[in-house]
Amino acid sequence: MQFEFNSAEPIYRQVAEQIEDAIASGGFEEGQQIPSTTEVSKEFHINPATVLKGMNIAVSKQLIEKRRGLGMFVTSGAQGRILAAKRDSFYEEFVVNLVKEARNLNISEDDLLALVKRGYDQ
Amino acid sequence: MSVLEVNHVSKSFGSNTILQDINLAFEENKIYGLLGRNGAGKSTLLNIMTNRIFPDAGDVKLDSENINDNDTKLGLMYLMSEVNLYSNGTTLKQIISDTELMYGDFDHSFAARLIDEFGIDINQKFGKLSTGYNSIFKLILALCVPVKFVLLDEPVLGLDANHRELFYSELIQSYSDNPRTFIISTHLIEEVANIISDVIVLDQGRIMLDQPVEDVLAKTHSVVGPAKDVERYTKGLNVIGHDTMGTIKANYVYGDLDDRPLPDTVQLSNFDLQKLFIFLTNKYEGSMHSEN
Amino acid sequence: MKTNQVTKYLFKKQIVLLGELYLFAFAIIFLLPLLLxxxxGTLSDYSFVGLLKGAHIAALFGIFMIAISTLSYENFKFLIQNGISRKTFFEAQLTVYGILILIGNTINLFYDYLIVVPLTHASTFNTFMSLYADFFDNPFVSVTFNFIFSALLLVFGALAGMTVGSFMTLFSKLTQRIILIATPVVGVVTMAYVANATNNAHYQMSWVVNFAKFIIGENGNDVLNPFPMMGFLLVLSAIMIVIIRYLFAKKQLKKA
Structure with a gap:
């Protein structure tokens, strides 16, 4: 797990996001055990309660699950769910901004579509 | 639930006021950061809390019992501080066994691991330790005594980067294995920023802040944009600091933003504990200067 | 209450000191002259028996008790670091001094009765014997009271040491030094003044003399009565205990 924290966002949310990213990228495979709260806390000097809070977000999104006495494991289908969710928010997060920025730069709809096509062709 | 309370504590040395009407409550199993600049009164407060010195006014209670001259309550606390209260001629081994006698128990297996990890020779005499190892040894004691409240006054003083890293990791390990309350006084905020659950800022003998870190950070807002818009937007808010770069201004707000509309030109984000600390403690000093 | 643990801690520390003192004394009194x-080349002059006779073990122990009882700050530092209250420290320290005095006093009297007396045939080997030996007819009773009386003197000395020591720890190192220098000076001046006053107007001081006589146990005949002195020591000790308890409660960590 490659954690890099910035100070502008609550740490627990960053923990949840990092777990999510690691699963999405295949860093944590489905069914695989992820580092324990204490391990993450120790490694990155984060309060265990904060780490746990981040983990719980991932649990509530059903990306990881607790196996009693063993630890946290990536649920089956987690990667698919994350990618589906990311696809759902793709329009809001990227397209809206892309169009807004293109308008600011006086790039026409056709020109923008051409640029997108160029991106795919590369 | 154990609670360590500081009630209306004041203390002066001669004409020098160190603490003014301090009120605090430390709850079970939290990690508190007691932040303050040098001379803010952190050590004095911790010394009063552990009955090493007496307050001029107010009292300290653990589970609503005054800790003054109270073995049962004092035995639930350990203060690791810069001052050395062990005699120089005693070996570390002997100090460990004496400490165990006094506290009634000692986590020998954890101590053995720490002694090994830090590479400390416990057959040597206390007075022979270098500054760094002096701190390390006292930290080992602090982590291995059976107390509910571990008070650490500038714990990493004299420790090199590797040892600091190791200490913070072991602190968390110890806290995870055996949750209890830690009160860490430090001026190195960045190192403990994510470890602490609650933050207390002490400045000029007064409490400037006493809240869970998460709540504190949620109330920090940096408002960046064209100076005019930023000024208009932050009018009436608790602006504690600012930066300017040409016509762009950043106003740092501590507190809730009301529902005022955010102009398109202005960007909002949070800022960190270190910045907040600097603004809070500078502001006060600034106003002191203007009084002079 | 952690009185037992603290008593154990203090006893272990201080009994070792006492052992070291006896070893050191042995070396100084017997070995050093032997070596010299x-x-x-005057080994024929070396007299172990002579040295035995002159060894002031009791005085040594008395000085030891006064010395260690003035040095309470070191122990206070360790105990306050370990969450021990001043009250417990006080109780444990009193207990340990009590035990040490029992040990030291026993050694003193064994030395006196088993070594000094057979060698010198002297009957006035300590304060009690030189003042009150004649009061008791039964030798067993006399020895018993010698033990009690000597122990009381040691208790008195130790408590006086503790009083001074605890009083001193209330002050900074600088103030302590000033007190250490000033006290003898003030003492000498006062003594001189009192002596002067006694000479000039001895009738005014007669109550002091009478009181002193009463305490020593003078009652007209040749034999002095030890009980007023014992009572006096007891009362003074009790008063000092109250003072020491108060002073212990005021102990604070000094600024480094």
Missing amino acids: SVIS
């Missing part, structure tokens, strides 16, 4: 005799 060997070096100077």
Whole structure:
């Protein structure tokens, strides 16, 4: 797990996001055990309660699950769910901004579509 | 639930006021950061809390019992501080066994691991330790005594980067294995920023802040944009600091933003504990200067 | 209450000190002269018995008790670091001094009765014997009271040491030094003044003399009565205990 924290966002949310990213990228495979709260806390000097809070977000999104006495494991289908969710928010997060920025730069709809096509062709 | 309370504590040395009407409550199993600049009164407060010195006014209670001259309550606390209260001629081994006698128990297996990890020779005499190892040894004691409240006054003083890293990791390990309350006084905020659950800022003998870190950070807002818009937007808010770069201004707000509309030109984000600390403690000093 | 643990801690520390003192004394009193005799080639002059007779073990122990009882700050530092209250420290320290005095006093009297008396045939080997030996007819009772009386004197000395020591720890190092220098000066001046006053107007001081006589146990005949003195020591000790308890409660960590 490659954690890099910035100070502008609550740490627990960053923990949840990092777990999510690691699963999405295949860093944590489905069914695989992820580092324990204490391990993450120790490694990155984060309060265990904060780490746990981040983990719980991932649990509530059903990306990881607790196996009693063993630890946290990536649920089956987690990667698919994350990618589906990311696809759902793709329009809001990227397209809206892309169009807004293109308008600011006086790039026409056709020109923008051409640029997108160029991106795919590369 | 154990609670360590500081009630209306004041203390002066001669004409020098160190603490003014301090009120605090430390709850079970939290990690508190007691932040303050040098001379803010952190050590004095911790010394009063552990009955090493007496307050001029107010009292300290653990589970609503005054800790003054109270073995049962004092035995639930350990203060690791810069001052050395062990005699120089005693070996570390002997100090460990004496400490165990006094506290009634000692986590020998954890101590053995720490002694090994830090590479400390416990057959040597206390007075022979270098500054760094002096701190390390006292930290080992602090982590291995059976107390509910571990008070650490500038714990990493004299420790090199590797040892600091190791200490913070072991602190968390110890806290995870055996949750209890830690009160860490430090001026190195960045190192403990994510470890602490609650933050207390002490400045000029007064409490400037006493809240869970998460709540504190949620109330920090940096408002960046064209100076005019930023000024208009932050009018009436608790602006504690600012930066300017040409016509762009950043106003740092501590507190809730009301529902005022955010102009398109202005960007909002949070800022960190270190910045907040600097603004809070500078502001006060600034106003002191203007009084002079 | 952690009185037992603290008593154990203090006893272990202080009994070792006492052991070291006896060893050291043995070396100084017996071995050093022996060594010097060997070096100077006058071994024939070396008299172990002579040295035995002159060894002031009791005085040594008295000085030891006064000395360790003034040095309470070191122990206070360790105990306050370990969450021990001043009250417990006080109780444990009193207990330990009590035990040490029992040990030291026993050694003193064994030395007196088993070594000094057979060698010198002297009957006035300590304060009690030189003042009150004649009061008791039964030798067993006399020895018993010698033990009690000597112990009381040691208790008195130790408590006086504790009083001074605890009083001193209330002050900074600088103030302590000033007190250490000023006290003898003030003492000498006062003594001189009192002596002067006694000479000039001895009738005014007669109540002091009478009181002193009463305490020593003078009652007209040749034999002095030890009980007023014992009572006096007891009362003074009780008063000092109250003062020491108060002073212990005021102990604070000094600024480094």
